[in-house]
Amino acid sequence: MSSAAPAQLSVSLWRGSDDGCYETYSVPRRASQTVLDVVTYVQRHIDATLSYRFACRVGMCGSCAMTVNGRPRWTCRTHVAKVAANGRLKIGPLENLPRIKDLATDMQPFFEKWRQAEGVFAPSLTRAEPMARIKPDSRARMAADAAIECINCGVCYAACDTVRWNANYLGPAALNRAWTLVNDERDAGNAARLTAVAASGGCHSCHSHQSCQEHCPLALNPTESIAGLKRRTVAAYLNGELKA
Amino acid sequence: MNVRLYVWQRATAALMAPLVLVHIAVILYATRAGLSAADILSRTHNSIAWATFYGIFVAAASIHASIGVRNILVEWSPFSERGAGRFAAVLGIALALLGFHAVFALVVA
Ligand code: SF4
Ligand code: SF4
Ligand code: FES
Numbered sequence: 001m002s003s004a005a006p007a008q009l010s011v012s013l014w015r016g017s018d019d020g021c022y023e024t025y026s027v028p029r030r031a032s033q034t035v036l037d038v039v040t041y042v043q044r045h046i047d048a049t050l051s052y053r054f055a056c057r058v059g060m061c062g063s064c065a066m067t068v069n070g071r072p073r074w075t076c077r078t079h080v081a082k083v084a085a086n087g088r089l090k091i092g093p094l095e096n097l098p099r100i101k102d103l104a105t106d107m108q109p110f111f112e113k114w115r116q117a118e119g120v121f122a123p124s125l126t127r128a129e130p131m132a133r134i135k136p137d138s139r140a141r142m143a144a145d146a147a148i149e150c151i152n153c154g155v156c157y158a159a160c161d162t163v164r165w166n167a168n169y170l171g172p173a174a175l176n177r178a179w180t181l182v183n184d185e186r187d188a189g190n191a192a193r194l195t196a197v198a199a200s201g202g203c204h205s206c207h208s209h210q211s212c213q214e215h216c217p218l219a220l221n222p223t224e225s226i227a228g229l230k231r232r233t234v235a236a237y238l239n240g241e242l243k244a
Numbered sequence: 245m246n247v248r249l250y251v252w253q254r255a256t257a258a259l260m261a262p263l264v265l266v267h268i269a270v271i272l273y274a275t276r277a278g279l280s281a282a283d284i285l286s287r288t289h290n291s292i293a294w295a296t297f298y299g300i301f302v303a304a305a306s307i308h309a310s311i312g313v314r315n316i317l318v319e320w321s322p323f324s325e326r327g328a329g330r331f332a333a334v335l336g337i338a339l340a341l342l343g344f345h346a347v348f349a350l351v352v353a
Contacts, residue, residue, distance in 0.1 A: 199247075202246065237247045
Protein backbone atom coordinates (compact mmCIF):
# COMPACT_ATOMS: atom_id res chain seq x y z
CA MET A 1 0.00 0.00 0.00
CA SER A 2 1.39 3.35 -0.94
CA SER A 3 1.86 5.84 1.86
CA ALA A 4 -0.49 8.27 0.11
CA ALA A 5 -3.50 5.96 0.52
CA PRO A 6 -5.93 6.98 3.30
CA ALA A 7 -5.62 5.10 6.61
CA GLN A 8 -9.37 4.55 6.76
CA LEU A 9 -11.82 3.50 4.08
CA SER A 10 -15.31 4.93 3.94
CA VAL A 11 -17.49 1.90 3.25
CA SER A 12 -21.23 2.06 2.46
CA LEU A 13 -22.98 -1.28 2.78
CA TRP A 14 -26.56 -2.10 1.83
CA ARG A 15 -28.45 -3.05 4.96
CA GLY A 16 -31.83 -4.75 4.99
CA SER A 17 -33.91 -6.17 2.16
CA ASP A 18 -35.71 -4.28 -0.65
CA ASP A 19 -36.72 -1.49 1.72
CA GLY A 20 -33.21 -1.16 3.20
CA CYS A 21 -30.64 1.58 2.72
CA TYR A 22 -26.88 2.14 2.61
CA GLU A 23 -25.05 2.62 5.92
CA THR A 24 -21.53 3.90 6.12
CA TYR A 25 -18.70 2.40 8.16
CA SER A 26 -15.09 3.31 8.67
CA VAL A 27 -12.70 0.42 8.01
CA PRO A 28 -8.91 0.49 8.43
CA ARG A 29 -7.02 0.32 5.13
CA ARG A 30 -4.61 -2.62 4.99
CA ALA A 31 -2.02 -3.79 2.50
CA SER A 32 -3.27 -6.25 -0.16
CA GLN A 33 -6.81 -5.84 1.17
CA THR A 34 -9.68 -7.35 -0.80
CA VAL A 35 -13.27 -6.12 -0.88
CA LEU A 36 -14.26 -9.31 0.94
CA ASP A 37 -11.72 -8.47 3.67
CA VAL A 38 -13.46 -5.11 4.12
CA VAL A 39 -16.92 -6.68 4.43
CA THR A 40 -15.56 -9.29 6.84
CA TYR A 41 -13.96 -6.55 8.95
CA VAL A 42 -17.35 -4.84 9.36
CA GLN A 43 -18.99 -8.12 10.34
CA ARG A 44 -16.28 -9.12 12.83
CA HIS A 45 -15.52 -5.74 14.42
CA ILE A 46 -18.44 -3.38 13.91
CA ASP A 47 -21.77 -5.15 13.37
CA ALA A 48 -22.05 -8.91 13.78
CA THR A 49 -25.56 -8.91 12.28
CA LEU A 50 -24.24 -8.13 8.78
CA SER A 51 -25.23 -10.91 6.36
CA TYR A 52 -23.14 -11.85 3.34
CA ARG A 53 -21.79 -14.98 1.66
CA PHE A 54 -18.38 -16.39 1.00
CA ALA A 55 -16.63 -19.74 1.28
CA CYS A 56 -13.32 -20.35 -0.47
CA ARG A 57 -11.80 -16.82 -0.50
CA VAL A 58 -9.67 -17.85 -3.47
CA GLY A 59 -12.00 -17.44 -6.45
CA MET A 60 -13.23 -20.98 -6.76
CA CYS A 61 -16.63 -21.33 -5.12
CA GLY A 62 -18.44 -18.37 -6.71
CA SER A 63 -20.38 -17.41 -3.59
CA CYS A 64 -18.95 -13.96 -2.79
CA ALA A 65 -20.21 -11.83 -5.69
CA MET A 66 -21.61 -8.39 -4.85
CA THR A 67 -22.11 -5.03 -6.51
CA VAL A 68 -18.96 -3.01 -5.84
CA ASN A 69 -19.00 0.67 -6.76
CA GLY A 70 -21.68 -0.03 -9.34
CA ARG A 71 -20.21 -3.14 -10.97
CA PRO A 72 -20.83 -6.80 -10.18
CA ARG A 73 -17.59 -8.42 -8.98
CA TRP A 74 -16.19 -11.41 -7.13
CA THR A 75 -15.21 -9.71 -3.90
CA CYS A 76 -12.59 -12.20 -2.68
CA ARG A 77 -10.40 -11.56 -5.72
CA THR A 78 -11.09 -7.86 -6.08
CA HIS A 79 -8.40 -5.71 -4.48
CA VAL A 80 -9.46 -2.49 -2.80
CA ALA A 81 -6.58 -0.76 -4.56
CA LYS A 82 -8.16 -1.61 -7.93
CA VAL A 83 -11.68 -0.34 -7.24
CA ALA A 84 -11.42 2.33 -4.51
CA ALA A 85 -8.60 4.66 -5.40
CA ASN A 86 -10.30 7.47 -3.48
CA GLY A 87 -10.84 5.35 -0.37
CA ARG A 88 -14.60 4.97 -0.91
CA LEU A 89 -16.49 1.73 -1.39
CA LYS A 90 -20.19 1.25 -2.00
CA ILE A 91 -21.13 -2.40 -1.74
CA GLY A 92 -24.58 -3.82 -2.40
CA PRO A 93 -26.16 -7.18 -3.20
CA LEU A 94 -26.06 -8.52 -6.77
CA GLU A 95 -28.63 -7.04 -9.18
CA ASN A 96 -31.37 -9.05 -10.90
CA LEU A 97 -31.85 -11.42 -7.96
CA PRO A 98 -34.25 -11.23 -5.00
CA ARG A 99 -32.61 -9.69 -1.95
CA ILE A 100 -32.70 -11.69 1.25
CA LYS A 101 -30.84 -9.45 3.67
CA ASP A 102 -27.91 -7.05 3.44
CA LEU A 103 -25.45 -8.38 0.85
CA ALA A 104 -27.01 -11.84 0.46
CA THR A 105 -29.30 -12.50 -2.52
CA ASP A 106 -31.51 -15.48 -3.20
CA MET A 107 -29.66 -17.43 -5.92
CA GLN A 108 -32.52 -19.84 -6.51
CA PRO A 109 -33.85 -18.28 -9.75
CA PHE A 110 -30.29 -18.36 -11.12
CA PHE A 111 -29.88 -22.08 -10.48
CA GLU A 112 -33.46 -22.83 -11.44
CA LYS A 113 -32.72 -21.45 -14.91
CA TRP A 114 -29.56 -23.54 -15.04
CA ARG A 115 -31.84 -26.55 -14.69
CA GLN A 116 -34.40 -25.20 -17.18
CA ALA A 117 -31.62 -24.86 -19.77
CA GLU A 118 -30.89 -28.58 -19.26
CA GLY A 119 -27.50 -27.63 -17.87
CA VAL A 120 -27.11 -31.09 -16.38
CA PHE A 121 -24.95 -33.83 -17.85
CA ALA A 122 -26.99 -36.68 -19.38
CA PRO A 123 -24.73 -39.73 -19.59
CA SER A 124 -24.74 -41.83 -22.76
CA LEU A 125 -22.78 -44.72 -21.21
CA THR A 126 -23.13 -46.71 -18.02
CA ARG A 127 -20.30 -47.27 -15.59
CA ALA A 128 -20.05 -50.84 -16.87
CA GLU A 129 -18.87 -49.63 -20.26
CA PRO A 130 -15.32 -48.48 -21.01
CA MET A 131 -14.55 -44.77 -20.65
CA ALA A 132 -15.24 -42.61 -23.70
CA ARG A 133 -12.09 -41.38 -25.41
CA ILE A 134 -12.33 -37.69 -26.25
CA LYS A 135 -9.72 -35.98 -28.38
CA PRO A 136 -8.66 -32.84 -26.48
CA ASP A 137 -7.99 -31.00 -29.73
CA SER A 138 -11.31 -31.85 -31.39
CA ARG A 139 -13.40 -28.81 -32.34
CA ALA A 140 -16.24 -29.72 -30.02
CA ARG A 141 -13.97 -30.35 -27.04
CA MET A 142 -12.14 -27.06 -27.55
CA ALA A 143 -15.47 -25.20 -27.68
CA ALA A 144 -16.56 -26.89 -24.45
CA ASP A 145 -13.22 -26.20 -22.76
CA ALA A 146 -13.39 -22.50 -23.63
CA ALA A 147 -16.62 -22.16 -21.65
CA ILE A 148 -16.23 -24.76 -18.92
CA GLU A 149 -14.49 -22.88 -16.08
CA CYS A 150 -17.65 -21.14 -14.87
CA ILE A 151 -17.85 -20.92 -11.05
CA ASN A 152 -21.58 -20.00 -10.96
CA CYS A 153 -20.88 -16.67 -9.34
CA GLY A 154 -23.86 -14.91 -10.95
CA VAL A 155 -21.82 -11.85 -11.96
CA CYS A 156 -22.83 -12.15 -15.63
CA TYR A 157 -26.47 -12.67 -14.64
CA ALA A 158 -26.37 -9.48 -12.58
CA ALA A 159 -24.69 -7.58 -15.42
CA CYS A 160 -27.16 -8.62 -18.16
CA ASP A 161 -29.81 -6.06 -19.15
CA THR A 162 -31.89 -8.71 -20.89
CA VAL A 163 -32.20 -10.58 -17.58
CA ARG A 164 -33.38 -7.32 -16.02
CA TRP A 165 -35.98 -6.72 -18.74
CA ASN A 166 -37.28 -10.23 -19.32
CA ALA A 167 -37.94 -12.34 -16.25
CA ASN A 168 -38.09 -15.49 -18.40
CA TYR A 169 -34.66 -15.07 -19.96
CA LEU A 170 -32.41 -17.96 -18.97
CA GLY A 171 -29.37 -15.69 -18.78
CA PRO A 172 -25.71 -15.98 -19.79
CA ALA A 173 -24.47 -18.52 -17.23
CA ALA A 174 -27.16 -21.15 -17.82
CA LEU A 175 -26.83 -20.82 -21.59
CA ASN A 176 -23.04 -20.92 -21.40
CA ARG A 177 -23.33 -24.13 -19.42
CA ALA A 178 -25.77 -25.59 -21.96
CA TRP A 179 -23.24 -24.82 -24.71
CA THR A 180 -20.52 -26.82 -22.94
CA LEU A 181 -22.84 -29.83 -22.83
CA VAL A 182 -23.98 -29.40 -26.45
CA ASN A 183 -20.29 -29.87 -27.28
CA ASP A 184 -19.74 -32.77 -24.91
CA GLU A 185 -19.55 -35.93 -27.01
CA ARG A 186 -20.37 -38.09 -23.99
CA ASP A 187 -23.67 -36.33 -23.38
CA ALA A 188 -26.98 -37.75 -24.64
CA GLY A 189 -29.31 -34.90 -23.66
CA ASN A 190 -29.11 -32.61 -26.66
CA ALA A 191 -32.62 -33.12 -28.02
CA ALA A 192 -34.17 -31.84 -24.81
CA ARG A 193 -31.42 -29.24 -24.32
CA LEU A 194 -31.75 -27.66 -27.77
CA THR A 195 -35.53 -27.56 -27.37
CA ALA A 196 -35.12 -25.85 -23.99
CA VAL A 197 -32.68 -23.19 -25.16
CA ALA A 198 -34.62 -22.54 -28.41
CA ALA A 199 -37.85 -21.79 -26.56
CA SER A 200 -39.09 -18.36 -25.59
CA GLY A 201 -36.65 -16.81 -23.09
CA GLY A 202 -33.80 -18.93 -24.46
CA CYS A 203 -30.70 -18.07 -26.46
CA HIS A 204 -32.61 -16.05 -29.08
CA SER A 205 -33.51 -13.43 -26.49
CA CYS A 206 -29.83 -12.48 -26.11
CA HIS A 207 -28.93 -9.08 -27.59
CA SER A 208 -25.21 -9.92 -27.89
CA HIS A 209 -24.25 -6.70 -26.11
CA GLN A 210 -21.55 -8.55 -24.17
CA SER A 211 -22.00 -7.20 -20.64
CA CYS A 212 -21.64 -10.79 -19.44
CA GLN A 213 -18.30 -11.18 -21.14
CA GLU A 214 -17.12 -7.78 -19.94
CA HIS A 215 -17.80 -8.60 -16.29
CA CYS A 216 -17.09 -12.35 -16.02
CA PRO A 217 -14.25 -12.66 -13.50
CA LEU A 218 -12.93 -15.73 -15.31
CA ALA A 219 -12.87 -13.91 -18.63
CA LEU A 220 -15.30 -16.40 -20.13
CA ASN A 221 -17.34 -15.36 -23.13
CA PRO A 222 -21.00 -16.35 -22.66
CA THR A 223 -21.94 -14.17 -25.66
CA GLU A 224 -19.91 -16.45 -27.92
CA SER A 225 -21.43 -19.56 -26.34
CA ILE A 226 -24.92 -18.14 -26.88
CA ALA A 227 -24.06 -17.31 -30.50
CA GLY A 228 -23.08 -20.98 -30.88
CA LEU A 229 -26.42 -22.05 -29.44
CA LYS A 230 -28.24 -19.73 -31.84
CA ARG A 231 -26.48 -21.30 -34.82
CA ARG A 232 -27.02 -24.83 -33.55
CA THR A 233 -30.73 -24.35 -32.77
CA VAL A 234 -31.44 -22.59 -36.06
CA ALA A 235 -29.83 -25.48 -37.94
CA ALA A 236 -31.82 -28.01 -35.91
CA TYR A 237 -35.02 -26.04 -36.48
CA LEU A 238 -34.50 -25.77 -40.23
CA ASN A 239 -33.76 -29.50 -40.36
CA GLY A 240 -37.07 -30.17 -38.64
CA GLU A 241 -35.40 -31.56 -35.51
CA LEU A 242 -36.97 -28.99 -33.20
CA LYS A 243 -40.53 -28.15 -32.43
CA ALA A 244 -41.09 -24.44 -31.76
CA MET B 245 -38.06 -14.73 -28.67
CA ASN B 246 -38.05 -18.37 -29.71
CA VAL B 247 -36.20 -19.96 -32.60
CA ARG B 248 -39.18 -19.74 -34.98
CA LEU B 249 -39.58 -15.98 -34.54
CA TYR B 250 -35.81 -15.56 -34.69
CA VAL B 251 -35.58 -17.35 -38.04
CA TRP B 252 -38.46 -15.31 -39.50
CA GLN B 253 -36.97 -12.06 -38.28
CA ARG B 254 -33.49 -12.79 -39.63
CA ALA B 255 -34.83 -14.16 -42.92
CA THR B 256 -37.06 -11.12 -43.54
CA ALA B 257 -34.13 -8.82 -42.64
CA ALA B 258 -31.91 -10.58 -45.16
CA LEU B 259 -34.66 -10.36 -47.77
CA MET B 260 -35.25 -6.66 -47.15
CA ALA B 261 -31.61 -5.58 -47.30
CA PRO B 262 -31.40 -5.56 -51.12
CA LEU B 263 -35.00 -4.37 -51.42
CA VAL B 264 -34.25 -1.31 -49.29
CA LEU B 265 -31.28 -0.45 -51.50
CA VAL B 266 -33.39 -0.66 -54.67
CA HIS B 267 -36.17 1.32 -52.97
CA ILE B 268 -33.75 4.12 -52.02
CA ALA B 269 -32.24 4.10 -55.51
CA VAL B 270 -35.73 4.46 -56.97
CA ILE B 271 -36.54 7.39 -54.66
CA LEU B 272 -33.28 9.12 -55.57
CA TYR B 273 -33.88 8.57 -59.26
CA ALA B 274 -37.48 9.80 -59.10
CA THR B 275 -36.59 12.98 -57.23
CA ARG B 276 -33.44 13.74 -59.24
CA ALA B 277 -35.23 13.16 -62.52
CA GLY B 278 -38.09 15.32 -61.25
CA LEU B 279 -40.77 12.72 -62.00
CA SER B 280 -44.32 13.83 -61.27
CA ALA B 281 -46.89 11.55 -59.62
CA ALA B 282 -48.40 10.95 -63.04
CA ASP B 283 -44.99 9.97 -64.46
CA ILE B 284 -44.49 7.49 -61.64
CA LEU B 285 -47.96 6.00 -61.97
CA SER B 286 -47.52 5.60 -65.70
CA ARG B 287 -44.42 3.52 -65.03
CA THR B 288 -45.88 1.36 -62.23
CA HIS B 289 -49.34 0.85 -63.70
CA ASN B 290 -49.92 -2.76 -64.77
CA SER B 291 -46.31 -3.59 -63.98
CA ILE B 292 -46.03 -7.13 -62.63
CA ALA B 293 -42.39 -6.43 -61.70
CA TRP B 294 -43.20 -3.48 -59.42
CA ALA B 295 -46.21 -5.27 -57.95
CA THR B 296 -44.00 -8.24 -57.08
CA PHE B 297 -41.20 -6.07 -55.77
CA TYR B 298 -43.32 -3.97 -53.43
CA GLY B 299 -45.62 -6.87 -52.56
CA ILE B 300 -42.66 -8.86 -51.22
CA PHE B 301 -41.36 -5.73 -49.50
CA VAL B 302 -44.65 -5.14 -47.70
CA ALA B 303 -44.94 -8.74 -46.56
CA ALA B 304 -41.35 -8.86 -45.26
CA ALA B 305 -41.61 -5.48 -43.53
CA SER B 306 -44.89 -6.39 -41.81
CA ILE B 307 -43.47 -9.64 -40.46
CA HIS B 308 -40.14 -8.10 -39.46
CA ALA B 309 -41.65 -5.07 -37.73
CA SER B 310 -44.27 -6.99 -35.81
CA ILE B 311 -41.74 -9.49 -34.44
CA GLY B 312 -39.49 -6.58 -33.41
CA VAL B 313 -42.33 -4.71 -31.72
CA ARG B 314 -43.37 -7.88 -29.92
CA ASN B 315 -39.86 -8.22 -28.53
CA ILE B 316 -39.72 -4.59 -27.41
CA LEU B 317 -43.07 -4.96 -25.64
CA VAL B 318 -41.95 -8.16 -23.89
CA GLU B 319 -38.83 -6.43 -22.59
CA TRP B 320 -39.96 -2.87 -21.98
CA SER B 321 -43.67 -2.92 -21.26
CA PRO B 322 -45.89 -4.59 -18.68
CA PHE B 323 -47.48 -6.67 -21.49
CA SER B 324 -47.37 -10.43 -20.94
CA GLU B 325 -45.79 -12.47 -23.71
CA ARG B 326 -49.19 -13.52 -24.91
CA GLY B 327 -50.49 -9.93 -24.84
CA ALA B 328 -47.42 -8.69 -26.70
CA GLY B 329 -47.87 -11.47 -29.28
CA ARG B 330 -51.51 -10.50 -29.90
CA PHE B 331 -50.71 -6.82 -30.17
CA ALA B 332 -47.89 -7.58 -32.60
CA ALA B 333 -50.13 -9.83 -34.70
CA VAL B 334 -52.72 -7.06 -35.05
CA LEU B 335 -49.96 -4.57 -35.88
CA GLY B 336 -48.50 -6.92 -38.51
CA ILE B 337 -51.88 -7.40 -40.18
CA ALA B 338 -52.55 -3.65 -40.13
CA LEU B 339 -49.16 -2.90 -41.68
CA ALA B 340 -49.74 -5.54 -44.36
CA LEU B 341 -53.20 -4.18 -45.20
CA LEU B 342 -51.93 -0.59 -45.46
CA GLY B 343 -48.95 -1.71 -47.52
CA PHE B 344 -50.92 -3.89 -49.92
CA HIS B 345 -53.47 -1.12 -50.31
CA ALA B 346 -50.66 1.21 -51.38
CA VAL B 347 -49.25 -1.36 -53.82
CA PHE B 348 -52.72 -1.88 -55.26
CA ALA B 349 -53.11 1.88 -55.74
CA LEU B 350 -49.74 2.04 -57.46
CA VAL B 351 -50.22 -0.85 -59.87
CA VAL B 352 -53.93 -1.45 -60.47
CA ALA B 353 -56.13 1.47 -59.44
S1 SF4 C 1 -24.57 -10.79 -24.53
FE1 SF4 C 1 -26.55 -11.77 -24.10
S2 SF4 C 1 -26.28 -12.85 -22.17
FE2 SF4 C 1 -24.53 -11.43 -22.38
S3 SF4 C 1 -25.16 -9.61 -21.27
FE3 SF4 C 1 -25.81 -9.31 -23.39
S4 SF4 C 1 -27.94 -10.10 -23.54
FE4 SF4 C 1 -27.02 -10.82 -21.61
S1 SF4 D 1 -19.93 -17.20 -16.76
FE1 SF4 D 1 -18.43 -16.04 -15.55
S2 SF4 D 1 -19.64 -14.44 -14.57
FE2 SF4 D 1 -21.10 -15.95 -15.29
S3 SF4 D 1 -21.45 -17.29 -13.53
FE3 SF4 D 1 -19.80 -18.22 -14.77
S4 SF4 D 1 -17.90 -17.45 -13.88
FE4 SF4 D 1 -19.55 -16.14 -13.09
S1 FES E 1 -15.28 -16.68 -1.77
FE1 FES E 1 -15.21 -18.32 -3.21
S2 FES E 1 -15.09 -17.26 -5.10
FE2 FES E 1 -14.99 -15.64 -3.64
